[in-house]
Amino acid sequence: MPSIAKPPVRHPALPVNELGLTERDYEGPMSTLCAGCGHHSVTAAIVRALWEVAVPPHMVAKLSGIGCSAKTAAYFLHGAHGFNGVHGRMAPLATGVAAANSELLLIGISGDGDSFSIGIGHLVHLIRRNLRMVYIIENNGVYGLTKGQLSASADVGSTSHWGTAGVIQPIDPMLLGLSLGATFLARGFSGDKVQLVPILKAATGHRGLALIDVISPCVSFNDHEGSTKSYRFTRDHDVHGTETDFVEPRPAILAAIGREGITDLTLHDRSRVRARAVPQGYDPTDRDAVGAYLREAHARGEVVTGILYVDPSRPTFHELLGVVQRPLVAVPYSELSPGSAELERFAQS
Amino acid sequence: MNTQTRERDIAELSPGGWVLWDSTSPLEQAGAREDVALLGIPIARMCIEEFDNPRERILLQNMVYAGAVTALLNIDPEIAAAFIDERYQRRARLREANHHAFRLGEEYAREHFAYPLPCRVEPLEGTLDSIIVDGNTATAVGCIYAVATVAAWYPITPSTSLMDAFSAFSRRYRRDPESGLTTGMIVQAEDELAAIGTVIGAGWAGARAFTATSGPGLSLMQEQLGLAYYTEVPVVLFVVQRAGPSTGMPTRTQQADILAAAHASHGDTAHILLFPGDPAECFDFAVRAFDLAERFQTPVLVLSDSDIGMNDWMVPRLRWDDSYTPDRGRVLGAADLEGVAEYHRYADPDPDGVTARTLPGVSPRAAYFTRGSGHNRLGGYTEDPDEYREVVDRLARKHAAAARRVPEPVVERRPEAGVGLVTLGSGGPAVREAAELLRARGVAADWMRVRGYPFDAAVHAFLDTHEICFVVEQNRDGQLRTLLLESGANAAKLGSVLVYGGVPVSAGEVVESVLTRLRRREK
Ligand SMILES: Cc1ncc(C[n+]2csc(CCOP(=O)(O)OP(=O)(O)O)c2C)c(N)n1
Ligand code: SF4
Ligand SMILES: [Mg+2]
Numbered sequence: 001m002p003s004i005a006k007p008p009v010r011h012p013a014l015p016v017n018e019l020g021l022t023e024r025d026y027e028g029p030m031s032t033l034c035a036g037c038g039h040h041s042v043t044a045a046i047v048r049a050l051w052e053v054a055v056p057p058h059m060v061a062k063l064s065g066i067g068c069s070a071k072t073a074a075y076f077l078h079g080a081h082g083f084n085g086v087h088g089r090m091a092p093l094a095t096g097v098a099a100a101n102s103e104l105l106l107i108g109i110s111g112d113g114d115s116f117s118i119g120i121g122h123l124v125h126l127i128r129r130n131l132r133m134v135y136i137i138e139n140n141g142v143y144g145l146t147k148g149q150l151s152a153s154a155d156v157g158s159t160s161h162w163g164t165a166g167v168i169q170p171i172d173p174m175l176l177g178l179s180l181g182a183t184f185l186a187r188g189f190s191g192d193k194v195q196l197v198p199i200l201k202a203a204t205g206h207r208g209l210a211l212i213d214v215i216s217p218c219v220s221f222n223d224h225e226g227s228t229k230s231y232r233f234t235r236d237h238d239v240h241g242t243e244t245d246f247v248e249p250r251p252a253i254l255a256a257i258g259r260e261g262i263t264d265l266t267l268h269d270r271s272r273v274r275a276r277a278v279p280q281g282y283d284p285t286d287r288d289a290v291g292a293y294l295r296e297a298h299a300r301g302e303v304v305t306g307i308l309y310v311d312p313s314r315p316t317f318h319e320l321l322g323v324v325q326r327p328l329v330a331v332p333y334s335e336l337s338p339g340s341a342e343l344e345r346f347a348q349s
Numbered sequence: 350m351n352t353q354t355r356e357r358d359i360a361e362l363s364p365g366g367w368v369l370w371d372s373t374s375p376l377e378q379a380g381a382r383e384d385v386a387l388l389g390i391p392i393a394r395m396c397i398e399e400f401d402n403p404r405e406r407i408l409l410q411n412m413v414y415a416g417a418v419t420a421l422l423n424i425d426p427e428i429a430a431a432f433i434d435e436r437y438q439r440r441a442r443l444r445e446a447n448h449h450a451f452r453l454g455e456e457y458a459r460e461h462f463a464y465p466l467p468c469r470v471e472p473l474e475g476t477l478d479s480i481i482v483d484g485n486t487a488t489a490v491g492c493i494y495a496v497a498t499v500a501a502w503y504p505i506t507p508s509t510s511l512m513d514a515f516s517a518f519s520r521r522y523r524r525d526p527e528s529g530l531t532t533g534m535i536v537q538a539e540d541e542l543a544a545i546g547t548v549i550g551a552g553w554a555g556a557r558a559f560t561a562t563s564g565p566g567l568s569l570m571q572e573q574l575g576l577a578y579y580t581e582v583p584v585v586l587f588v589v590q591r592a593g594p595s596t597g598m599p600t601r602t603q604q605a606d607i608l609a610a611a612h613a614s615h616g617d618t619a620h621i622l623l624f625p626g627d628p629a630e631c632f633d634f635a636v637r638a639f640d641l642a643e644r645f646q647t648p649v650l651v652l653s654d655s656d657i658g659m660n661d662w663m664v665p666r667l668r669w670d671d672s673y674t675p676d677r678g679r680v681l682g683a684a685d686l687e688g689v690a691e692y693h694r695y696a697d698p699d700p701d702g703v704t705a706r707t708l709p710g711v712s713p714r715a716a717y718f719t720r721g722s723g724h725n726r727l728g729g730y731t732e733d734p735d736e737y738r739e740v741v742d743r744l745a746r747k748h749a750a751a752a753r754r755v756p757e758p759v760v761e762r763r764p765e766a767g768v769g770l771v772t773l774g775s776g777g778p779a780v781r782e783a784a785e786l787l788r789a790r791g792v793a794a795d796w797m798r799v800r801g802y803p804f805d806a807a808v809h810a811f812l813d814t815h816e817i818c819f820v821v822e823q824n825r826d827g828q829l830r831t832l833l834l835e836s837g838a839n840a841a842k843l844g845s846v847l848v849y850g851g852v853p854v855s856a857g858e859v860v861e862s863v864l865t866r867l868r869r870r871e872k
Pocket of ligand 2: 217220
């Protein structure tokens with residue numbers, strides 16, 4: 001695949017990454033979302049994370065469905081192709097893009113409406129397939145774009161802007177992911193960039209589907225007293241399951257997994273995530289224990305954040321289907337066309 | 350012939366016909382038809398006597414029947430024997446059992462009936478350059494030659510065998526010699542929404558991608574077909590039509606998805622349609638569909654039907670021109686972008702209204718944001734009436750331009766014909782025969798088989814040069830006729846012959862309908 005263009009000359013004060021690009025090069029056009037919307041902070045964390053891991057912008061494909069959250073795909077990485085499709089169908093779009101070009105880093109931005117209601121059928125199957133992509137859910141408990149109806153992630157008893165309260169059991173994407181064999185599950189909070197950036201960086205190095213649930217308050221429709229997806233509630237009830245440090249790619253593979261309190265996980269690109277378990281004993285590779293912990297914490301009203309579960313060993317969708325490593329768009333015509341002689345053979349059969 | 354329907358089948362037979370039937374259980378109305386010959390063979394009883402295995406007693410009944418037919422029609426028994434050998438190559442026991450059953454039928458027919466019958470089957474020189482193939486298989490071969498690498502689908506009758514065939518061919522022709530891995534990806538999706546979404550994603554990223562479905566799946570794909578139309582992403586969709594509405598009659602044939610396909614999705618949306626008339630055209634049009642989809646950067650829907658897709662047809666041997674190169678349309682690569690100050694997705698249309706696209710992962714100068722929401726010629730979000738109209742008006746120009754590139758109609762003219770018969774798809778052979786039969790009834794009729802939409806100028810020229818045309822199609826509402834009227838045809842000169850019971854149209858019913866309508870016009 002082609003190389004990166006020479007970086008344009010910059011103000012010397014702006015720091016550059018390995019590619020010689022500044023953080024500006026990872027930004028997008030001005031956002032039109034409400035001032036204070038949690039989604040802004042997620043965008044900022046994505047910009048920082050992608051700049052720090054120094055992904056060539058044009059090797060990224062940004063994908064989304066419809067919603068306030070989906071709009072944010074436009075607001076970072078102006079140098080990358082983006083596709084803002086239809087409501088709930090980001091996962092199929094991503095599957096197709098990955099099928100055509102496996103070299104692209106797919107960053108998907110979805111909402112709780114987009115992913116847990118209209119698009120849940122696709123999310124479920126995407127998790128099963130372990131397609132390599134970073135799948136971010138900007139979770140605010142409501143349909144922001146259509147003015148604040150409660151979504152399927154709204155907790156029972158959490159009140160809406162319009163006065164009604166959630167009465168149906170919510171969907172927790174982390175528990176959903178665990179039950180479907182997800183290979184990377186993390187939860188962040190848009191108000192905690194310090195934690196979110198390393199989570200995102202780790203996700204870009206994961207070789208399968210990295211599902212990140214980010215609590216991202218909607219200031220217009222779900223940030224009031226009584227809502228469990230407000231800034232206030234999340235700050236007060238946030239419990240870090242893991243503290244995450246991101247260790248830049250290094251050839252040595254280190255994976256001391258155990259209950260000592262520190263877990264080092266080596267990712268596909270040889271970078272490592274060092275997860276310090278908070279509380280002691282949390283093991284992000286023990287699926288059953290993670291599930292039990294999350295359920296108990298939820299019952300206590302806690303919002304557990306951090307990299308909650310990782311399994312870097314499972315094959316990706318491409319591997320499961322036995323598809324070549326090089327991108328299919330790069331396979332030349334001559335290799336794909338059987339030619340007239342083979343058609344003769346077909347006529348004989 | 351099964352016992353539930355055989356009395357009805359006998360009643361429908363033409364005078365002078367023969368009935369080969371299992372006489373193990375007697376007919377209820379044995380004497381009902383004096384004008385047909387009843388050839389009874391106790392097939393079930395013979396199988397019970399000859400075979401021990403209960404499964405074989407049932408399954409081999411067909412082979413006894415095949416043996417009898419072979420004898421009665423004087424088909425070379427060697428050909429049948431070779432077929433059995435090939436079919437059961439690796440299963441010696443089954444092979445012998447089949448041969449045995451076949452001989453039972455053959456011998457019984459020879460001993461008991463005046464064999465062979467006055468009609469017979471024999472090889473003809475004229476068919477040497479023909480093959481027997483069904484449309485779904487031929488379409489799959491076309492997709493292989495069109496170098497499609499991504500396919501996504503959700504199973505539905507009668508389109509399933511298309512993907513089955515593509516998967517089988519992919520195992521042979523999509524294999525990387527070095528790694529043994531596959532150079533294609535076939536996604537069995539969770540539903541048709543996912544299938545079309547996957548194809549759109551792959552097309553946007555530069556792969557030749559397709560899906561195949563039937564009516565219910567087409568309904569589910571509507572929203573995203575509009576997305577592909579408005580964002581200008583190449584998509585190829587094969588619709589093997591069955592009888593609707595709703596679940597309808599899944600194993601019966603119809604051409605009732607024409608309008609649903611032409612305007613699939615909400616808003617002002619119009620697609621390019623291709624109507625193959627037989628499996629040979631399924632092969633050909635599959636390749637053309639990918640070329641058109643990429644040239645016009647839009648969905649192309651290829652509409653066959655259950656009759657073409659699932660049944661074996663005899664067609665001219667498929668041919669491939671090795672000088673073919675895929676028409677990838679206007680795609681800017683890294684080198685093309687060097688000289689471009691700033692790239693805009695929907696700016697600078699060519700005379701057909703097509704603008705240049707770029708693919709992700711190719712160049713830092715290529716980026717653009719694709720949105721199904723209102724956008725202007727630069728690709729930016731807009732709600733401005735003029736900016737919005739500029740883009741959708743160009744889409745209309747682009748669609749109109751496709752009329753010159755879709756396959757032209759097949760036309761057969763006779764001197765002085767005032768009547769035109771218009772049809773599409775699997776209706777071709779019957780309508781052609783009807784035109785022939787009408788001559789004997791004193792009516793000179795031309796016929797035309799339409800092969801693409803938007804309609805080529807030749808389609809309108811045909812309509813304009815006849816006093817009256819009848820559109821013969823397999824749906825209740827005259828959908829092709831509606832599309833012709835919408836495209837400017839004169840309603841007063843366009844009649845309808847509609848055959849929509851779920852079985853293929855026959856020449857006889859077309860002739861009678863046309864004559865009735867002509868008589869009515871004279872009054
Ligand atoms: C098929 C379809 N149905 C309904 C809508 C209307 N709609 C747009 S966004 C949305 C919900 C968005 O909620 P969420 O995904 O949580 O995103 P948020 O705005 O909260 O970020 C709905 C119902 C639509 N665009 N398409
Ligand atoms: S409505 Fe809510 S989710 Fe949408 S932009 Fe405003 S604050 Fe954000
Ligand atoms: Mg939401």
